[in-house]
Amino acid sequence: MRINKTIALGTILASLSLGAAHAQSVDPKLVVIDARQSFMSLVAFYSAPLGAMDKGSMPYDAAAASAAANQIVALTSLDQTGLWEAGTDRAYDESSLALSALWEPTADLNGKLAALRETSLALQAAAGTDLATMQTALASFNDTCKACHGDFKFKPPK
């Protein structure tokens, strides 16, 4: 099952603004899964210019690189607590790509989220310097993405 974002969002907004009781009809765990995936989508969206500069498909532009990194930091600085609620893994619902093992203590989820934020701050500091400096910081940032996605994100069969 995949959560219908339109319905979920409409229901949440309705409950916010109209005081309706509809929010109870949406599984809160599916809302968390959707919010987490929304977070990931936005990080990817605002990272795209840096990826394009890194690959050379867009010329390096210090101001644009800094602006992109600022957006990434705004996102990685969000309170992540609710986005990673236990029990919102793929074992609960297959709309989730997060494997259950991510919530084992040895996976150090909080450490991974801290690393994501730290490398995004380093990226923010580096982005406007020059292309090579940005690329090095972007590589570290991407490594923190991969550190989690490699072992803890479901890979669909090819």
Next chain:
Amino acid sequence: MRINKTIALGTILASLSLGAAHAQSVDPKLVVIDARQSFMSLVAFYSAPLGAMDKGSMPYDAAAASAAANQIVALTSLDQTGLWEAGTDRAYDESSLALSALWEPTADLNGKLAALRETSLALQAAAGTDLATMQTALASFNDTCKACHGDFKFKPPK
């Protein structure tokens, strides 16, 4: 058609981290639509505690209310330019709920986004004061949501 977020995100991340040429295979306008909906989902997600306090389904908590408003401001302070790219309306693809009229000059999209940010800043200032003050500011914030959703968001037939 509805964009497959998993595929889109995976493709973007692959293009970022692996230098692959896959990004060209995803329609950039569908990526914008997905990012915009992700933004809306996150605003709703982080607003939910304030809605619950407003309705009385959660006791008012000044620190929690302030924390929620801080997250909302972080989101409404994101650079919205790319999220509202012209041509990403429902006339382009029905995964979009944004009606074409939103991009008419008379709709004043930028003014609506500015109002969203301003009322979120007022909400941030008010959230930790007391329940009534938070409720008044939340109502103004919700009004800016409705000012756009009322006329410019597609309503599915009931």
